[in-house]
Amino acid sequence: MRTRRHSLALLALPDDGLTRRLYALLFEPYPGVRRLFAADVRPQAAMLRTAMQATLEHLGDRDWLSTALGALGAQHAAWGVTEPMYDAFEECMLAAMCELTGEGWTPALAEDWSATFGDVRDLMLAGAARVPPGDGPRA
Incomplete structure (x- = not known):
């Protein structure tokens, strides 16, 4: 946990450097994911950075994590995010x-962050499971 907290400086990179780099790495090997994003990923990169910061600030608060990440997972499912996309996200974020x-x-x-991403994925997928079938991707 201490090693992960030390690496949080990555979230403070100018211009959302970490999250913008994630998207650059994600879209090349996983072009099918690109359709889920606007042409300009800068707003999304900023939102991801904020979500990561909030999640890390609440690591000890299981109720907050379940509620917030469950709702986020449901939202992502409605947008068309699938379970394999979570693995692609983790792979590219770690890279x-x-x-x-x-x-x-x-x-x-790497192991510490992978475990964290796995926990986040599980909570988001639990929320995604609550999305009724047919509430497909956003327009």
């Missing part, structure tokens, strides 16, 4: 973090 951290990126840090 962006590794790239931007450089030599400070360690196997322990």
Whole structure:
């Protein structure tokens, strides 16, 4: 946990550097995901950064995490986000973090973040399961 908190400086990069880099890495190997985003991903990158900060600030508050991430998962399901897309997100976010951290990126840090992303994914998918069938992707 301490190693993960140390790497939070990534969220403070100018111009949402971490989250914008994530999208650059995500769209190339997973072009099907691109349709879920506006042409300009800067607003989305800023929202993701804010969501990550809020989630990390509430890591010890299981009720907040369940409620907030469940609602976020339901929203993402309505937009057409599928379970495999969560794995693609994690893969590309870890790659962006590794790239931007450089030599400070360690196997322990990667494992710590992967576990965090797994917990977030599980809570979001629990919320996604509550979305009625047919509430498909946003227009």
